[in-house]
Amino acid sequence: MRKPRRKAEETREDILRIADALFREKGIAKSSIADIAQELGMSPANVFKHFHSKTVLVDAICDRHINHMIGRFDTLDTPAPPPEKLGIIVRRLMQAHLEDIRENTFFLEMIFLVAKTELESGFHYRRLIEDLFFDLIRDGVEAGVYHCADCRATSRYVAASFASVLHPVFLAHETQAELDERLNGLVALANAALQSPLAK
Template sequence: MSATAEAGPRRPTPAEDTRRRIEDTAERLFRAMGYQKTAVADIARELGMSPANVYRFFASKSAINEAIAARMLGGVEAELWQVARGDAPPEQRLADLLRTLHRRHLSLFFTERRLHDMVTAAMAEHWGVVERFIHACVTAIRHILMDGMASGAFAKMDAEQTAKSIKQAVLAFMHPSLIAECVGRNTTEEELAADLEAMIGLILRGLRP
């Protein structure tokens, strides 16, 4: 057994532990109060430290916002890659990936409205974490398309451009603002899901050889 294996998992440093506690507290307050109403002073008070100490680990409130958004979107990204690298046929993986994206964003709208507002702002204001998440989505779609081409399930194509086109085609089912607009027009969750299935069917028919 190697020395690294004997040592076990690396323990977080005191600085890493403090940063994690700040993020945990910020996320809890964001869920309870909303990210806009949560001030650095609120986070510091909950932790029993000064705002200046929080700023030692995060340069600004915006940096905290990005860290929490990265946590949320990182979980979605991991789920997408689990689907993209799965053993199911490419057609099923692509459909499941798009359903997963829709389900996660829909859940955010209905059950986590305060966090939904943060993600909406992140997209509108082009936060770096959102740009990275969108890139990850396109990359996961491209991965499935390349598998599909290799197996003969999909026609030959420019996988990168096609992945971007698919992302655009399903945007109304994934973007927080567009979901909110649909729900605002009294569209039900079931109707949205049915519309997504129709779009998935259209996409898959277009990808076949």
């Protein structure tokens, strides 16, 4: 009896799962497409059919991590005034990143690759974060607490101002106490700017 042909989507998922596990075990640089194919009992050519290069594979894995993380953020309905909510969101995002870094030893290597080649997942992540801030800032403006002329642009700058507590390159070797202090300072800074009628 012939083995039933597997769906492309399933094969893709298998490759991502095995690649993720291999990267975790050996790092990205030391894992080859051939290694991944061998673990799956398929030919390297078959893996290449789904992912044209290791970079494309890394991009897809990075995107999986991003979606997994952002998936935990549908709780924006917490009943709190916008300035407080801003702190809650940034704190949750930072903690999610910290967990990811602790769980995945190859995380920094992945981020470095993404930063070096400007992969699609990097853009995707930035858009998700900016949307999160945009919704919050718009709510704040509607509540008369925040002021901004162009809320879309302002949310981009607010998102950017939190880079040093949200980008993994800054999180890897800081203590939790340092990060918490910096986060509180940045939230106070953003709130002071957003609450000021001077904010553009």
